[in-house]
Amino acid sequence: MTAKRTKLGLVGARGYVGRELMRLVGGHPGLELNFASSRELAGQPVAEYVPGADPELHFENLGVDEVAQREVDVCVLALPNGLSDDYVAKLDDGKTIVIDLSGDHRFSDDWHYGLPELTRDQQQDRHWISNPGCYATAMQLALAPLADFLDEPPHCFGVSGYSGAGTKPSKKNDAAVLADNLLPYQPIGHLHEREVSHRLGTEVRFFPHVAEFFRGISMTVTMTLAKSMMHGDIRMMYQRCYANEPLIRITDETPLVAGAAGKHHATVGGWQLSADGRRLVVFATLDNLLKGAATQAIQNINLACGQRELEGLSDELSMEQ
Ligand SMILES: NC(=O)c1ccc[n+]([C@@H]2O[C@H](COP(=O)([O-])OP(=O)(O)OC[C@H]3O[C@@H](n4cnc5c(N)ncnc54)[C@H](OP(=O)(O)O)[C@@H]3O)[C@@H](O)[C@H]2O)c1
CATH class of the missing domain: 3.30.360.10 (Dihydrodipicolinate Reductase; domain 2)
Known part of the structure; x- marks a missing residue:
């Protein structure tokens, strides 16, 4: 029997961080990319940008409500600063793990600040995680x-x-x-x-x-x-x-x-x-793009989902530019 994989959705998938994250999710044994939202790339196969990605998966232009309706386990927001609150309000169901890569919540006590080497002891059971700059x-x-x-x-x-x-x-x-x-x-x-x-x-x-x-x-x-x-x-x-x-x-x-x-x-x-x-x-x-963004997001997702913190973070990385 294969273990159930954690379903992950990504908003802001076209960006540098979004692409890097998709690449890491693709190589992670416990994560499955459920959707990749981008207005500009909507309709295009994700595999054109992320080699090895599921050939059936296409970028979608999802509005805030549509993102919430997808009912993923983890929703990653890789958007410019100032845009995350509308998504967070709709994802506030007490179970969806939200990882915000923007600076919108790094000063908020309602959010866990996820720099694992310095803050992982405060992470337990937190659903909203603000990824550091x-x-x-x-x-x-x-x-x-x-x-x-x-x-x-x-x-x-x-x-x-x-x-x-x-x-x-x-x-x-x-x-x-x-x-x-x-x-x-x-x-x-x-x-x-x-x-x-x-x-x-x-x-x-x-x-x-x-x-x-x-x-x-x-x-x-x-x-x-x-x-x-x-x-x-x-x-x-x-x-x-x-x-x-x-x-x-x-x-x-x-x-x-x-x-x-x-x-x-x-x-x-x-x-x-x-x-x-x-x-x-x-x-x-x-x-x-890695320890400063996507690697740290994967550490935070792993911790929030009860997986090994470094799951999916092998050293064999190709540079993608
Ligand atoms: N770059 C880094 O080194 C780095 C490191 C740590 C944290 N961060 C933070 O991570 C976030 C993403 O950074 P990035 O460098 O990947 O940015 P980016 O390359 O500019 O990408 C931004 C993404 O957001 C989408 N987007 C832009 N405006 C939008 C809107 N109004 N509504 C919906 N989607 C919108 C864009 O896709 P579409 O236009 O196709 O929808 C794109 O996928 C930022 O908050 C940044 O501060 C970046």
Whole structure:
């Protein structure tokens, strides 16, 4: 007898995150894609965009009511910010698990904030799960082990590949603007600056940039420590924090963003400490579409459905660009 698979519906399937998620769902033994909603691709076979997908499955343009009527076990919203509430209101039946990849619910106590390595102990029986932002994941993983030892707001210099800006044309994903270039934007009050400050309970300063490469985030975090520390002690704190976390790798070398592309895991380390032991720089890299989005969503779905957290997240990933 084959085990019953969890039925998953996806709204926002055409986007970079939606596609990545469909690919992971396709390789997951316990999940089955029930619908993929996109206005632009409606009628086209999903398999044209996601190799290996069920040849019978076609993109559909589903309204809010139609999404609710499909009665899936898990509904993933991979929509731009500001659009999720109508869907959530219709899916509020006490059993459908809703994963919101947008920033709409990252500040709400009604939602579980799903960054499993830091919050899985609060996940139990939560149906509404807000997936963290991609830069916000990198910043929190870099900061969490030392969050209680900060003297001043840390400074986070982030560079993302242009897939972080989504598919809607803008300066941030315009090949002509990005060619041989680096684009700084919103250095004050970025959503992820507020998100990390809120979640860690300590203010951060965040300086986002977009570069010419497609996927990946390089985050350089500078902290002033409340007391002088030794390099070895700092390293040990990170090791302890992430000792049992297969998706967080610790390194003495400065991690490089090209090594993050197409990988499920984030890498943290490369610590550089000033002579007085107070000024620390730590680096983090991850793939914005994977650990920054789809991989983390699969972890959250697995946890919410009582499956093994890393089910379906094998290392054999092809880069899809
Ligand atoms: N890109 C990243 O690295 C990343 C990482 C973490 C989180 N996120 C978040 O994840 C979400 C999706 O990001 P993305 O990069 O995949 O965005 P995207 O490439 O711009 O895709 C947006 C998706 O939403 C659909 N959509 C747009 N406007 C809509 C509307 N008014 N009604 C219904 N559907 C609409 C689009 O499909 P149709 O137009 O065909 O309907 C498309 O499938 C965003 O909230 C983003 O902030 C993104």
